[in-house]
Amino acid sequence: xxxxxxxxxxxxxxxxxxxxxxxxxxxxxxxxxxxxxxxxxxxxxxxxxxxxxxxxxxxxxxxxxxxxxxxxxxxxxxxxxxxxxxxxxxxxxxxxxxxxxxxxxxxxxxxxxxxxxx
Numbered sequence: 001x002x003x004x005x006x007x008x009x010x011x012x013x014x015x016x017x018x019x020x021x022x023x024x025x026x027x028x029x030x031x032x033x034x035x036x037x038x039x040x041x042x043x044x045x046x047x048x049x050x051x052x053x054x055x056x057x058x059x060x061x062x063x064x065x066x067x068x069x070x071x072x073x074x075x076x077x078x079x080x081x082x083x084x085x086x087x088x089x090x091x092x093x094x095x096x097x098x099x100x101x102x103x104x105x106x107x108x109x110x111x112x113x114x115x116x117x118x
């Protein structure tokens with residue numbers, strides 16, 4: 001599930017074009033360290049969100065994982081909950097997080113993100 005209202009971004013961009021080999025190597029090392037730092041944060045938030053997820057929806061808990069954001073070279077990661085569905089109605093993760101007309105919200109990701117900001 002992705003919702004721009006709940007995204008937390010830590011982005012570091014390094015442009016190493018036109019620099020010496022030494023600076024390019026330094027920039028690559030810094031980018032790698034940023035990736036490691038950001039994925040560590042994302043993994044901690046994902047683990048907290050999984051523990052916050054309703055116990056009766058085991059498939060939702062089991063589906064939580066971290067993915068490198070597609071189409072970006074910067075250290076951006078997505079926390080994804082995508083449990084398998086048995087019909088064509090799509091994932092129910094957003095309904096659990098945000099609620100629906102006949103179902104109260106049981107947020108798991110939002111509290112984990114807010115706790116991770118401390």
